Amino acid sequence: MSIQDRYRLWSENSYFDEETRLELKNIIDPQEIEERFYTDLEFGTGGLRGIIGAGTNRMNKYVIRKVTQGLAECVCDQGEEGMKRGVVIAYDSRRFSPEFALEAALVLARNGIKVYLFEALRPTPELSFAVRYLQALAGIVVTASHNPKSYNGYKVYWEDGGQVPPAKADQILARINARESWLGIETLSVEEAKQLGLLQIIGQDIDEPYLARVHELVLYPELDKQKGKDLKIVYTPLHGAGNMLVRKALAELGFSSVTVVAEQEHPDPNFTTVPYPNPEIPATFELARKYGNNLEADLLLATDPDADRLGVALRTPEGDYVQLTGNQIGIILTYYILSQKKALGILPDNAAIIKTVASTDLADQVAQYFNVRAENVLTGFKFIAEKEKEMEEGGWGSFQFGFEESYGYLAGDFVRDKDAIIASVILAEAALYYQQVEKRNFFAVLDSIYQQFGYYLEDQESLTFEGKRGKEEIALIMDSFRNLDIHEMCGILIGRVDDYEQRMGKDLRTGENYSLKLPRSNVLRYSFAEGGFVMVRPSGTEPKIKFYFSVKGATLEEAEDLLHGVKEDVMFRIAKIRAGEL
CATH class of the missing domain: 3.40.120.10 (Alpha-D-Glucose-1,6-Bisphosphate, subunit A, domain 3)
Structure with a gap:
């Protein structure tokens, strides 16, 4: 269907409610119509995220219905047992979050699938826990995390409590794409779903465990x-x-x-x-x-x-x-957990931490000091959770802590996503321990870590490019960096360049090429010879391209100067790329 055909369908067909049709009929800007209908809101990285509004490229109940119908068909593929195990649904405080959650629940119920719906807003990590605790087949959380108020989203989890793995996400996407029509996806009423035993409201019975x-x-x-x-x-x-x-x-x-x-x-x-x-x-x-x-x-x-x-x-x-930065919080928690477990004699011989390639390499140094394995995964907490599951099932590592620089942290084996409740508790205890027992604060703890391992400083810059043209701009920047032969930034020599899209890396000191084991992803990482890195990647959930900076200095002042210089170097290159000069 053309953009205009899609627009006419949504603005005229009685399947769409009057509010939706009126919103669309009041649009007078042709470019706005194009933005809303030139594509379907993308189901990627385990879910959706977009601006709330009417249209195929917006977050609304009809998009929720279509995506949930695709998920429902994948649940039904698991037979009666999978349908009985059901799906847990949670939601946050955003606009239409309760309504979208209920819409998803009633689509699933229409397909004969048991649904556990939280009575009120609940954290995403509790949804992950609930999937495991209730032994459900899947979970949904309606949230756009920390995005602006105009956004909402929809994330899918699978039976291990982690975000839906790539193979299963592909199956869900295939079912979504196989349904060409937006019409005819119906829901049960709340009363009927409850009478049939397909809708169960949950709350405190999950909070307490x-x-x-x-x-x-x-x-x-x-x-x-x-x-x-x-x-x-x-x-x-x-x-x-x-x-x-x-x-x-x-x-x-x-x-x-x-x-x-x-x-x-x-x-x-x-x-x-x-x-x-x-x-x-x-x-x-x-x-x-x-x-x-x-x-x-x-x-x-x-x-x-x-x-x-x-x-x-x-x-x-x-x-x-x-x-504190996300990396600093991650380092404090890593150091506290490993040092205190070692002091208490409860640090396992096969202890391991997991972090993303966008997070500080200082964590690798701390882990090595405590004789703990450090695993690095792609950006996105789902990869930390997948690696934790791999360790657990393979019996080759005992997960102690995982973090990413974007303020996500996890300990324990009962949640498979970043968890701010867990992080709040451990951080509060760490602050209390250092205050009461060692008579120092987190600043002193961080400084002692830096003195031992080097002053690592990190920062991040994001450039936002909205809409169809924005995607093209992001692709241009990524392609340009990929084709540039960069050996230094701000005079700091680069030791390795890793291209996760090509799954190949190169050691610039020896000229040796090597294969990367992590999954394919549109990520470039430039590792400095003496420590630190610059990394660039498009966001998987927002219309942004992200740049990650990490430097290592002998002193705090040296590290601050290096960080400033590297950031200026990279931003100058981006300006020249956008001007067509590189």
Whole structure:
């Protein structure tokens, strides 16, 4: 069908509700119609993410229906047992999240599939836990994570609690694409689904066993119980799903001095107090800082709308707050877990950590020091979860901790995705341990790590290119970098270049080519000879191209200068590429 045929179908056919048809008929800009209908919203990296609105390239209930019908057919392929095991559905605080979740539930029920639907918003990691705990075949979470308020999304999980693996995602996509018509996908009513036993509402019956497993991860429960009240924490859920579980998890362990940012405590789909609800950006901590200053809090914690990412800011001796990077949080947690498990005599001989290739190589150095295996995977927490499963099933590694630089962390074996509740608990305990036992704060801990292994500093830049033309711009930048023969950046020699799209690497010092074992992905990584890297890749969930920077210096000042220089070098190259000069 042409763009105009699609537009006429959606704006005229009575299958689409009056609100949808009216929204489309009121569009007067032909380019807006093209953007909404030139393609279908892409089912990639285990789900969808897009701007809310009417059209095939937008997030709406009809797109939800079509995608869910594809998933339903794959569930039905597993026979009656798979249909009885069913699908768990959770959602966050975004616009239409409850409605999209219910729409998916009722499409599944229409196909005879059992559905477990959370009674209210819940974190993404709890959805992962629930799939495993209920022994369901699959899971869905309606969320756009930390994206702007205009977005929503839909992520699919499989029976191990991890995001749907590539082979299964391909099967779902094939079913979605096989259905050419947007019409005729129907739902059951809520009453009928309940009467047939196909819709079960869940909530506290999942919360309690989930929190029980979270509590098992702490290393010093008696210290937490006795001294937890002495650690002053300010917490903001950023209007999202983390509020209840983060507070409950901390309180039950003994962290009773937790103050919630009242203005950001309750769900708000417009996220009115922040530019957008991403704990990576400093603006999300603006209100928390005010609370912290008034209370002289030790820690500021922020979770994103679906509570799978955690941001942290620390109180300085001068009374201000400094936000940690995702890599710094990951290093603190890695060091704390490995060092304290070793001290307690509970670090397994085959212990392993997992991180992404976009995350700091300092973690590899720390792991090596503790004689712990470090596995590197592609960007995206699903790959960390897949590697954890591979270790578990193969019996060749005992997973201790996993992280990615974009504020995602995981410990334990009962969740297969990044988990801000788990991270909040372990981080609070680590802060308490260093405060009470070693009489130092996280700044001192980080500095001692840097002194031992080198000053690694990281940063990231993202360029946003919306729509069809944006995709072409991103492709141009990637192709140009791939074709450039780059041997240094800001005078720092590059030791290796890894092209994960070609699954080939080259050692620039020897000229040797080698194969890469990780799956094919549109990623380029330039590793500096003396430590650190630059990495470039398009985002799998947003209209962005991302650049990751990591440098290693002998001192903090040297590392800061190197980081500034490398970033300037790369941004200059991008400007020349876009101007057609490279």
